Amino acid sequence: MEIPYTVTARPDTGLWNAKVGIWLFLASEVMLFGGLFSAYVFLRLDANPGEWPHGLLNVPVGTMNTAILIASSVTVVLAWAALKMRRYRAYWWYMLVTILCGVIFLVVKLAYEWPQKFEHFGAFIKPDKLEKYEQYLGNHHLAERGLAPRLEISGHLENKEAINDPNAKEYEIAMDPVNADPTNPNMDRPHFLYVPHTEKIAKIEKEDVERISSFGPWHSAYFASYFTITGLHGAHVLGGVLVFIYMWLPVSKRLYKRNPEHLANRVEVAGLFWHFVDLVWIFVFPLFYLL
Amino acid sequence: MNEHEEMVAADGHAAPDDHAAHNVAKHVRKYLLVGATLITFTAITVFLSYVNFGTMKANVAVAMLVATFKAALVAAIFMHLSNEKRLIYRILVFTAFFVLGLFFLTYLAWYDPVTR
Numbered sequence: 001m002e003i004p005y006t007v008t009a010r011p012d013t014g015l016w017n018a019k020v021g022i023w024l025f026l027a028s029e030v031m032l033f034g035g036l037f038s039a040y041v042f043l044r045l046d047a048n049p050g051e052w053p054h055g056l057l058n059v060p061v062g063t064m065n066t067a068i069l070i071a072s073s074v075t076v077v078l079a080w081a082a083l084k085m086r087r088y089r090a091y092w093w094y095m096l097v098t099i100l101c102g103v104i105f106l107v108v109k110l111a112y113e114w115p116q117k118f119e120h121f122g123a124f125i126k127p128d129k130l131e132k133y134e135q136y137l138g139n140h141h142l143a144e145r146g147l148a149p150r151l152e153i154s155g156h157l158e159n160k161e162a163i164n165d166p167n168a169k170e171y172e173i174a175m176d177p178v179n180a181d182p183t184n185p186n187m188d189r190p191h192f193l194y195v196p197h198t199e200k201i202a203k204i205e206k207e208d209v210e211r212i213s214s215f216g217p218w219h220s221a222y223f224a225s226y227f228t229i230t231g232l233h234g235a236h237v238l239g240g241v242l243v244f245i246y247m248w249l250p251v252s253k254r255l256y257k258r259n260p261e262h263l264a265n266r267v268e269v270a271g272l273f274w275h276f277v278d279l280v281w282i283f284v285f286p287l288f289y290l291l
Numbered sequence: 292m293n294e295h296e297e298m299v300a301a302d303g304h305a306a307p308d309d310h311a312a313h314n315v316a317k318h319v320r321k322y323l324l325v326g327a328t329l330i331t332f333t334a335i336t337v338f339l340s341y342v343n344f345g346t347m348k349a350n351v352a353v354a355m356l357v358a359t360f361k362a363a364l365v366a367a368i369f370m371h372l373s374n375e376k377r378l379i380y381r382i383l384v385f386t387a388f389f390v391l392g393l394f395f396l397t398y399l400a401w402y403d404p405v406t407r
Contacts, residue, residue, distance in 0.1 A: 279365045
């Protein structure tokens, strides 16, 4: 059966069918991400002072990934333009670059950014014990400056086994710079460059700790929304890459030879999806990495 | 014979009409320019996030303003929304209505006339 209106406009809509289809799909995508972003707004505005963390993600890496995604948006639109001009070689190269950009984005996320978080621990101190750890929290200093308090000591957990060991009395954390030098005015605001944890060890009694965990989705409302939204976004990047690979393989060259405009329209529709994924990232990046 | 016609001949296909192909060729520069603008504004967003605008709320507002500008560029140029058929705009009006409703629900969560 011949699929109707793949290249010619349907008289009543004035559009070829896939164009209408992808926009209806993107409308539903707006609702999907809209729900998650409104949950983000809710969780963030409802957080008590000091509960919403800042500067926990690697900003240079995030900036690089943003640039990669933007570059891939440019190459996919150039790929489409090349097809419109019937330049298949150019199309093939632009598509390859787009696919590689998507793959790099995913590799950075899955092989570098996420695993790093699972190796990083934070211990929330019980509210009545915060004073005891003032030397690591610097809350008097922060209060003087009108800044939100620190409720957590984070870094590399030296004795991971202590979490499940009932006989262990304390946690040993090689602290992040914010806790190692909490009254340094440099630590009042997040940094651009990612600074690894120091060698300075804090010994925290287990009974003073409200909860301790790695920086996974279970850690806090911030990380729950971070992993949910970047996870769903990453799934979209993966989906886009798979579709682009199909359009780049020889099977699509056959369609090109039969009906080049049909392939151009397919690429346009997949491109629209890809631009939407880029557009979502444009909001994800400042909300999670920068603010 | 210019490069474009050469490619058409080499592929053995004529463009749907030469006029359309030339229009696309004209747009290519625009796409590159928009890409460069987007990357520049990414750098600007990063820079502005380290400027203290007084309150965190002000910083968020500035960042969202820049992000909205970038998103509008992507939608208008890359997604061709600056020049699209009426049906697409109609779909988007519905979408905007419902997504604003969604965020309004979040606002309602704080609206408590009894205790506030």
